[in-house]
Amino acid sequence: MGNCLVGYIERFWKLNFSFDSKGSKRLLWLAISVLALLSELLFHNNLRALPEAFHAQYVTVFYNVKSIFIGDLPENIGFLLIAAAVGRSVFSTSVGVLDLIFYKKITGRNFNYEAMVTIAIVNLIFLLTLIFSIMNPFVLNYLGYYSKILESIPTLINLNGIVALLVACLIGDFCFYWSHRWCHKIRFFWALGHVNHHRTQNLTQLTQAVDPQSLLLDTAGGKVFVLLLLPLVTKLFSLDVISSGWALLVIIIFDAWTDPSHSVVLYYAEKKIKLLGVFRSFLVTPAVHYTHHSREEAHNVSDGCNFAARFTLWDRLFGTYVEPPTTPPETGLFHEETDYCLNPVRFILHPYAKMFIELKSNKIMYWPAILFGSTSYDPPNSSGLHY
Numbered sequence: 117m118g119n120c121l122v123g124y125i126e127r128f129w130k131l132n133f134s135f136d137s138k139g140s141k142r143l144l145w146l147a148i149s150v151l152a153l154l155s156e157l158l159f160h161n162n163l164r165a166l167p168e169a170f171h172a173q174y175v176t177v178f179y180n181v182k183s184i185f186i187g188d189l190p191e192n193i194g195f196l197l198i199a200a201a202v203g204r205s206v207f208s209t210s211v212g213v214l215d216l217i218f219y220k221k222i223t224g225r226n227f228n229y230e231a232m233v234t235i236a237i238v239n240l241i242f243l244l245t246l247i248f249s250i251m252n253p254f255v256l257n258y259l260g261y262y263s264k265i266l267e268s269i270p271t272l273i274n275l276n277g278i279v280a281l282l283v284a285c286l287i288g289d290f291c292f293y294w295s296h297r298w299c300h301k302i303r304f305f306w307a308l309g310h311v312n313h314h315r316t317q318n319l320t321q322l323t324q325a326v327d328p329q330s331l332l333l334d335t336a337g338g339k340v341f342v343l344l345l346l347p348l349v350t351k352l353f354s355l356d357v358i359s360s361g362w363a364l365l366v367i368i369i370f371d372a373w374t375d376p377s378h379s380v381v382l383y384y385a386e387k388k389i390k391l392l393g394v395f396r397s398f399l400v401t402p403a404v405h406y407t408h409h410s411r412e413e414a415h416n417v418s419d420g421c422n423f424a425a426r427f428t429l430w431d432r433l434f435g436t437y438v439e440p441p442t443t444p445p446e447t448g449l450f451h452e453e454t455d456y457c458l459n460p461v462r463f464i465l466h467p468y469a470k471m472f473i474e475l476k477s478n479k480i481m482y483w484p485a486i487l488f489g490s491t492s493y494d495p496p497n498s499s500g501l502h503y
């Protein structure tokens with residue numbers, strides 16, 4: 117039974133998804149691709165947020181700022197906020213479909229159907245892992261303990277209105293910047309999680325993978341910085357963003373535009389419409405994050421570039437900002453012999469297999485560097501697998 121399972125995994129490991137099949141196989145691929153497309157639109161491009169937005173009691177204004185209770189707002193702003201949240205959902209989904217249609221026209225390269233199918237399956241598995249992790253009593257206990265610590269932290273400075281909103285967004289983005297940069301710099305966080313988000317050639321809104329490894333590993337990784345530090349710092353300030361009124365609406369509109377940050381269509385629009393490019397002086401526009409996924413050496417400033425999620429301020433300040441090139445760069449990993457893992461089993465197991473073989477084939481004295489060293493470190497005995 118065990119050997120049988122290993123045999124299946126080995127067979128699947130070697131399989132490469134290919135859309136170029138003939139006859140009935142081609143039909144099967146077409147059907148699988150349509151399912152993958154729907155799944156990605158539902159789970160990854162916010163289509164599922166549409167009914168939520170219609171019945172909204174809470175709206176998340178900015179990706180890392182707490183949700184706003186609609187009932188607390190003046191009626192006209194509350195209504196417009198819900199309308200903007202619905203618009204954000206529809207916009208994000210449309211951008212995904214447009215990417216599929218115009219990818220070849222914009223980049224001259226073929227749309228990566230194989231990656232779309234692989235990543236749709238991987239993202240579904242990640243979603244199940246997420247649900248399982250959240251239901252785990254150990255995690256629930258840990259979260260309960262953490263919120264008790266938060267309650268005991270005193271509020272030192274009271275901020276409200278637009279200042280509070282800006283501070284919350286800037287602090288959130290500062291945390292994201294450093295957690296993201298560490299995810300690229302430290303082997304443990306890169307090799308067991310974040311590498312997956314970058315393991316896509318021909319990147320689009322429909323071919324982007326979340327870090328699909330276990331949520332706990334991911335939380336132990338860079339995200340811990342965001343999850344733990346952000347609420348801690350925002351607790352020291354009291355952030356009353358409700359009173360920022362119309363600024364909430366402006367922020368949600370910017371968020372709708374900058375959130376589909378893996379889109380070639382938005383990249384193209386930004387390069388064609390000069391006015392949109394002006395926003396790059398302070399906002400992480402889609403072209404800025406798309407350049408973060410580049411595999412071109414010129415964009416490899418510090419194991420990557422453009423690490424922030426919403427403001428270019430942090431990258432400019434810490435010397436990692438790169439101006440997006442005129443056309444979308446080639447995306448993927450910097451290594452020449454990269455395995456892009458065009459099947460979900462290899463996609464999910466590859467990072468663990470690489471780490472396991474490295475630990476097994478090297479002496480214990482090398483283990484700390486293998487686990488927590490820099491991502492540029494190669495152990496004496498290589499695993500033979502490339503990122």
Ligand SMILES: [Zn+2]
Pocket residue numbers: 296300310313314408420
């Ligand atoms: Zn990254």
Ligand SMILES: [Zn+2]
Pocket residue numbers: 313378405409
């Ligand atoms: Zn990304």
